[in-house]
Amino acid sequence: MTEYKPIKEGKVREIYDNGDSLIMVATDRISAFDVILKNKVEKKGTVLTQMSRFWFDLTKDIVKNHMISVDNSDMPEFFRQPQFTGNSMLCKKLEMIPVECIVRGYITGSGWKSYQQDGTVCGISLPEGLRECDKLPEPIYTPSTKAEIGDHDENISYEKSIEVLEKAFPGHGEEYATKIRDYTLALYKKCADYALSRGIIIADTKFEFGINEEGEVIIGDEMLTPDSSRFWPVEGYEPGHDQPSFDKQFVRNWLKANPDSDYDLPQDVIDKTIAKYKEAYKLLTGTDL
Numbered sequence: 001m002t003e004y005k006p007i008k009e010g011k012v013r014e015i016y017d018n019g020d021s022l023i024m025v026a027t028d029r030i031s032a033f034d035v036i037l038k039n040k041v042e043k044k045g046t047v048l049t050q051m052s053r054f055w056f057d058l059t060k061d062i063v064k065n066h067m068i069s070v071d072n073s074d075m076p077e078f079f080r081q082p083q084f085t086g087n088s089m090l091c092k093k094l095e096m097i098p099v100e101c102i103v104r105g106y107i108t109g110s111g112w113k114s115y116q117q118d119g120t121v122c123g124i125s126l127p128e129g130l131r132e133c134d135k136l137p138e139p140i141y142t143p144s145t146k147a148e149i150g151d152h153d154e155n156i157s158y159e160k161s162i163e164v165l166e167k168a169f170p171g172h173g174e175e176y177a178t179k180i181r182d183y184t185l186a187l188y189k190k191c192a193d194y195a196l197s198r199g200i201i202i203a204d205t206k207f208e209f210g211i212n213e214e215g216e217v218i219i220g221d222e223m224l225t226p227d228s229s230r231f232w233p234v235e236g237y238e239p240g241h242d243q244p245s246f247d248k249q250f251v252r253n254w255l256k257a258n259p260d261s262d263y264d265l266p267q268d269v270i271d272k273t274i275a276k277y278k279e280a281y282k283l284l285t286g287t288d289l
Contacts, residue, residue: 045087066220094210106203205229246280
């Protein structure tokens with residue numbers, strides 16, 4: 001059996017070269033505040049991969065995606081081992097666009113802090129009188145640069161994203177910047193409406209896009225997982241304070257409350273985290289993992 005080594009390792013994902021395709025493995029690592037925690041959250045990688053699969057299928061009418069298969073029998077023998085079952089995705093190769101596409105439908109987190117200071121989020125002026133976790137009149141697009149591990153992403157304006165993409169793809173800066181913005185907003189609106197019908201508010205999320213061999217902009221990486229989104233239960237939603245969540249905000253909150261933890265989670269926090277991830281998956285897809 002041929003052994004494979006990752007060609008790239010992110011905070012959570014490992015990417016393997018498979019000739020004309022890639023295999024993306026979502027590990028059970030968890031990160032917060034751009035730091036990889038010492039703990040692993042068992043089955044978290046499976047939730048991320050299967051949830052991305054669900055959303056890619058649901059949104060292929062809006063934009064193409066990089067998914068080929070999540071069936072390990074479609075992958076080389078090495079990936080038919082137990083540690084790769086359920087958490088691996090065979091993907092098309094893309095030239096990734098160096099902008100994270102963030103969309104916010106509700107005001108929370110860093111956006112709420114910024115709004116309290118000057119009434120804006122990422123330079124976008126918002127109406128007066130919003131409360132923490134209020135729904136915004138319209139979702140807003142707030143792109144950022146993609147930082148290396150350990151560095152922080154930098155929020156940029158839509159205009160700045162055109163400059164960034166013009167450098168990366170000469171002659172296509174404005175075209176690609178417009179497409180990723182429009183796709184981001186369309187994807188968010190469709191998926192947020194769907195999630196709402198299943199009992200989950202998607203407060204915000206981020207997407208990543210790339211260019212395929214045909215020169216088309218398509219979505220890659222992960223999609224609308226608890227790692228890349230804020231999921232709140234509809235039941236009990238009440239603006240004016242922080243909301244309970246189905247995502248790693250639970251971990252972030254524990255770390256903030258325990259600054260001396262050295263990024264080491266107690267077992268009960270790990271158990272609650274995976275339970276929340278699995279609950280979100282069941283609510284959204286209607287099936288157990």
